Amino acid sequence: MSKDSKPMRIHILDKEYLVACPDNEREALFASAELLTEKMKEIRDTGKIVGADRIAVMAALNMAHELLEQRTTKDDFQITISKRIRALQEKIDSALSRGNQLEF
Numbered sequence: 001m002s003k004d005s006k007p008m009r010i011h012i013l014d015k016e017y018l019v020a021c022p023d024n025e026r027e028a029l030f031a032s033a034e035l036l037t038e039k040m041k042e043i044r045d046t047g048k049i050v051g052a053d054r055i056a057v058m059a060a061l062n063m064a065h066e067l068l069e070q071r072t073t074k075d076d077f078q079i080t081i082s083k084r085i086r087a088l089q090e091k092i093d094s095a096l097s098r099g100n101q102l103e104f
Helices: 023-046 052-103
Strands: 005-012 015-022
Touching: 005 023, 015 023, 023 052
Parallel strands: none
Antiparallel strands: 005 015
């Protein structure tokens, strides 16, 4: 545990954990624990998976999958925006070139 980290008590699926966390990340830690608890409860409530360990693994896999989907979407969006910017730059360059030709 670093000097800036303090032990924080969080609750995940009715269990208490002591986690080292810097003060400036405290709210994010609580929000993360709350999100994980929600995901684990969703899985538990289906009744298809038994055991906290298995529920935790399934929740982690689902959250990792969602994260990867968002990254892919973000990457696709960035590629699309880059293509649009390049097309606009080409139009601007073309317009400026025509403008320069008219001045001669």
